[in-house]
Amino acid sequence: MRLFLLTALTMCAFAANSVLNRLAIDSGASDPTSFAVVRVLSGALVLVILVFLRRGPLPLTSARRIVGAGSLSLYMIGFSVAYLTLDAGVGALILFAVVQITMFTASAFSGTAPTIRQVSGALVALAGLAFVLWPSEMLTVDLFGAALMTAAGVGWAAYSLAGRSEPDALSGTAANFVVALPVTALGMLMISGAWQMSAAGYGLAAVSGGVTSGLGYALWYRVLPQLVPTVAAVVQLSVPVIAIAGGVVLLGEAASLRLLLGAGLVLGGIALAVLNVKRS
Template sequence: MRLFLLTALTMCAFAANSILNRLAINSGASDPAGFAVVRVLAGAVVLAVLVWVKAGHLPLRNHRRIAGAGSLSLYMIGFSVAYLTLDAGLGALILFGVVQVAMFAVTSMSGNTPQMRQVAGAAIALAGLTYVLWPSGAVQVNLVGAALMTAAGIGWAIYSLVGRSEPDALAGTAANFVVALPLTALALLIAGVEWRMSATGYMLAALSGGVTSGLGYALWYRVLPQLAPTTAAVVQLSVPIIAIVGGVILLGETASLRLVLGAGLVLGGIALAVLRLKPRQGV
């Protein structure tokens, strides 16, 4: 039960990131690139302070930083720039679809072939997510944006898989954010993105970075060693649904029948993939 609650709390933190991002960008308080840089900066500062108070040093010179910080930077850069040209719903579908495929593929190559129940559950959940997020009307996919979001999905999949071997979740996450900060900022500046931030934008980005990203990612690294890779992949499909429900509750957005049906499919698929059915005992 404790693992379930921690995992659910982590998914809620990820969903809160989406809500804060939408609040900042949709209102014009921030541009995607500026939001990403301030988000990583705030996460690095908050986590670094916590680790220094606790341990007195950051594990920056560690071989895990190559994969951890590198994949975090790839995710942040691809995610931010891709949304300049992609519909939000379609971008989320590409992101989480790639995460599923990448994590299932790595699991299979490592000799732990997913069970048919897990594959079927992931397929049902992804179908439900597609039903909810698929854009209405004609679908126009920007190939550059799709490629960037695919790269972001690969980055997040690597980041999640690397986290399974991180001995100290808080210190490892802090070090990843610190190393990823200059990489992310430099790449976005080279890309020539526009910097447009208001005071509200800075506040929302800092909240996203310091709390729902920084502490949320540290919590994710803490629960990952206790989750099978396939389970870690499938449960993340709940994040867009939680974000949409949060938008309904907090932002006054409309709850449609499409959302209710799609959410049912997502949750049912996750349950099928994650829950282990006990065999019935003979009377």
């Protein structure tokens, strides 16, 4: 039960990131580049302070930072820039489909191949997500944006897989954010040199970085060693549904029958993949 609650809390933190991002950018309080840079900076500051208060190590030179910080930067840059040209729903579908494929493939190569039940659950949940997110009108998918979102999905999958062997979740996450900060800032500013941010934008990015990203990612690294990679992949399909529900409650967005049906499919698929049903 404790693992379930921690995992659910982590998914809520991930979904809150999406809500905060949409609130800042859709309202004009920030542009994607500024939001991403301040988000990583805030996460690094909060996590480093917590590590120092705990008198723990900050393993900036560990070889783990190559994968940890590198994949975090790849995710942040790809995710932020891709949404400049991609529809939000299609972008989320590409991201989470790539995360599923990457983590399932890595699991198979590591000797823990997913079961038929886990694959079936992932497919059902992904179908529910597509039902919720796919635009009703015809659209053209920007290939460059799709490539960036694919890279973001690979980056997040690699970041999640790296967390399974991180010996100290808080210190490891703090070091990842510190090392990823200059890489992410340089990459974002090279691609889009714009910097437009109001006081509200700084506040939203700070909350996203320090709380829902920094602490949320540290909690993710805390629970990952207790989850097999396939389960860790599938449970993340709940994030867009939680984010949409958050938009309904916090941003006044409309709820629909399509959302309820799709959410039911997502949750049913996750249950199929995660729950271990024993026959009596």
